[in-house]
Amino acid sequence: MTDIRNIAIIAHVDHGKTTLVDAMLWQSGLFRENQQVRERIMDSMDLEREKGITIMAKNTSVVWKGVKINIVDTPGHADFGGEVERTLAMVDGALLLVDAAEGPLPQTRFVMQKALQRNLPVICAINKIDRPDRRPQEVLNEIYDLLIDLDADESVLDFPVLYTDARRGAATLDMELAMSPDGAPPTLEPLFEAMTGHIPPPQGDPDGPAQFLVANLEWSDYVGRLCIGPVRRGKLVAGREAALVKEGGAVTVAPLKLVYVYKGLARTEAAEAETGDIVAVAGLPDAFIGDTIADPECPEALERLTVDEPTLTMEFSINSSPLAGREGRMRTSREIRARLEKEALFNVSIRISPGEGSDAEGLKVGARGELQLAVLVETMRREGYELTLGPPRIVTRVVDGVLCEPLELVVCDVPEEHIGIVSEKLSARRGQVARLVNHGRGRARLEVRCPTRGLIGYRSQFMTDTRGEGLFTAVNIGFTPFVGSIKGRSNGALVSDRMGTAVTYALYHLQPRGIIFASPGEPVYPGLVVGENSRPGDIWVNPTKEKKLTNVRASGSDEALRLTPPRRFSLEDAIAYMREDELLEVTPKSLRLRKRHSVPNPKPDKS
Numbered sequence: 001m002t003d004i005r006n007i008a009i010i011a012h013v014d015h016g017k018t019t020l021v022d023a024m025l026w027q028s029g030l031f032r033e034n035q036q037v038r039e040r041i042m043d044s045m046d047l048e049r050e051k052g053i054t055i056m057a058k059n060t061s062v063v064w065k066g067v068k069i070n071i072v073d074t075p076g077h078a079d080f081g082g083e084v085e086r087t088l089a090m091v092d093g094a095l096l097l098v099d100a101a102e103g104p105l106p107q108t109r110f111v112m113q114k115a116l117q118r119n120l121p122v123i124c125a126i127n128k129i130d131r132p133d134r135r136p137q138e139v140l141n142e143i144y145d146l147l148i149d150l151d152a153d154e155s156v157l158d159f160p161v162l163y164t165d166a167r168r169g170a171a172t173l174d175m176e177l178a179m180s181p182d183g184a185p186p187t188l189e190p191l192f193e194a195m196t197g198h199i200p201p202p203q204g205d206p207d208g209p210a211q212f213l214v215a216n217l218e219w220s221d222y223v224g225r226l227c228i229g230p231v232r233r234g235k236l237v238a239g240r241e242a243a244l245v246k247e248g249g250a251v252t253v254a255p256l257k258l259v260y261v262y263k264g265l266a267r268t269e270a271a272e273a274e275t276g277d278i279v280a281v282a283g284l285p286d287a288f289i290g291d292t293i294a295d296p297e298c299p300e301a302l303e304r305l306t307v308d309e310p311t312l313t314m315e316f317s318i319n320s321s322p323l324a325g326r327e328g329r330m331r332t333s334r335e336i337r338a339r340l341e342k343e344a345l346f347n348v349s350i351r352i353s354p355g356e357g358s359d360a361e362g363l364k365v366g367a368r369g370e371l372q373l374a375v376l377v378e379t380m381r382r383e384g385y386e387l388t389l390g391p392p393r394i395v396t397r398v399v400d401g402v403l404c405e406p407l408e409l410v411v412c413d414v415p416e417e418h419i420g421i422v423s424e425k426l427s428a429r430r431g432q433v434a435r436l437v438n439h440g441r442g443r444a445r446l447e448v449r450c451p452t453r454g455l456i457g458y459r460s461q462f463m464t465d466t467r468g469e470g471l472f473t474a475v476n477i478g479f480t481p482f483v484g485s486i487k488g489r490s491n492g493a494l495v496s497d498r499m500g501t502a503v504t505y506a507l508y509h510l511q512p513r514g515i516i517f518a519s520p521g522e523p524v525y526p527g528l529v530v531g532e533n534s535r536p537g538d539i540w541v542n543p544t545k546e547k548k549l550t551n552v553r554a555s556g557s558d559e560a561l562r563l564t565p566p567r568r569f570s571l572e573d574a575i576a577y578m579r580e581d582e583l584l585e586v587t588p589k590s591l592r593l594r595k596r597h598s599v600p601n602p603k604p605d606k607s
Helices: 017-027 046-051 078-088 106-117 136-149 189-198 333-346 370-382 416-428 458-465 504-513 571-577
Strands: 004-011 058-064 067-073 093-099 122-127 161-165 170-172 211-213 216-220 224-233 241-245 251-255 258-263 266-270 278-282 292-294 312-317 351-354 363-367 387-389 397-399 402-415 432-438 443-451 471-481 493-496 514-516 529-533 539-541 582-586 591-595
Touching: 004 017, 004 078, 004 106, 004 189, 017 058, 017 067, 058 189, 058 258, 067 189, 078 106, 093 106, 093 136, 093 189, 106 136, 106 471, 122 136, 122 189, 161 189, 170 189, 216 333, 312 333, 312 370, 333 351, 333 363, 363 370, 370 387, 370 571, 370 582, 402 416, 416 432, 416 443, 416 458, 443 471, 458 471, 458 571, 493 591, 504 514, 504 529, 504 539, 529 539, 529 591, 571 582, 571 591
Parallel strands: 004 067, 004 093, 093 122, 122 161, 493 539
Antiparallel strands: 058 067, 161 170, 211 224, 211 292, 216 224, 224 278, 241 251, 241 292, 258 266, 258 278, 312 363, 312 387, 351 363, 387 582, 397 402, 402 443, 402 471, 432 443, 493 529, 514 529, 582 591
């Protein structure tokens, strides 16, 4: 199979993966010279384009000098690590992309560890070589240090290094040429040569019985479920019967309706798929990620995909507030359960289980982090769902009789003057500084080992402490013995004590007590959080109180009241802000924090 290469592009967030794929598609001749094509072509989801990150792994292919190169663009955020793990099961090599200034970050370590576990050969590309603060030689040394720290084999360390400018579509093996005033010529030919020369072709017997690994799933309104993955052995022929080998060895036989191969950004129907290619097949509605599609006469299973377990869970339940049903189309427990079960079919890093305690009618959803949960909820909002979320909770486990909790490696890239405040805040959250690096250019890198529990709600505080100039990344590195209590949000809440509509007069007089979340004219109900108290403890307030009208007027008494603009939460901020006694009401148009109980807690009996 010398005319096929399968490669995954892996990197940290915002290091230029999708931009480099754009340049590869252009220079492979996929588009006409004057064709109008949007930037970041592979980011097809609305959320991906809005947030500027890759969420779902996606396939494409280019043909260079007669060799078909199947490329998989993978997410760069640790919360979507399940996508990376599935992707690495489909490919025979990896292109590691690293920012020329930032160097390898936690997600780089995470994906490289997964790639080394599969013994994948690696090509290294140091991207954004045109940055004024670039330091390519130091970054290359950091990459070697990372690989050595991960116990990489000597054969892996002998990888080609390219210096790229993805926006210009330039790549070169010469560091001096890349850093020259004009930069390298705008061609990716050295990168294509490295891909075809250093990455081996797929291995497998083209004449043996068929074997195909289901590594991804999609849905088509025309043909139903699509199974995406590599053909490990033999051929898959459209219309011919195939055996589906499930977990545990159960085998069912059904005909393959259709076989699709990738040509550029499109899937093209084909009569058959050969060994080594990454394809999509239809006709097996019961297929799941990790299953094997094989020859009915020789139903041999491939090694199943394994992914890391979730570290956070949240309770999903129906919206039970007095405002329920006003904005969402789908709000019943049956509809929410069906949507979450569908998500679990396509996302192997999501876990669904029954709710507990007071939320027994809801569902407990486990994921890798706050961002993955927020993306799932935001997607459901846009589909018209209305639901209630509980606060995020960590997933603990008992190791050798000791209760343990998830541990994360946090890397903070901050201006020098903010090192003190960041280290102080993380120390208060039970973080331990592991390393501090200062390159003498006004910024420093702080590496901290911190429990996942301590990072819930910290990201927004970090941006405030660093005045928006800091970079915060974290990746799970295992479990640590339970560290005890961690101080959460210190301030209480301003909670509405009645049903009605918020008015300017009441909100104006509540402003001295703290930060207001509500605007005049918005509906309120008992238990709704309308602001943050400036002190510990909750205060039940009346946001609907209007000015009493009399026939007496004093000079200046009727001047317009000026309100401070209310604080508005994004979904990620609201999830992180919640306390244990609070819930988040999510509708297609609104986000509302409320208390679990709609009446004030009774005062303790002093007798």
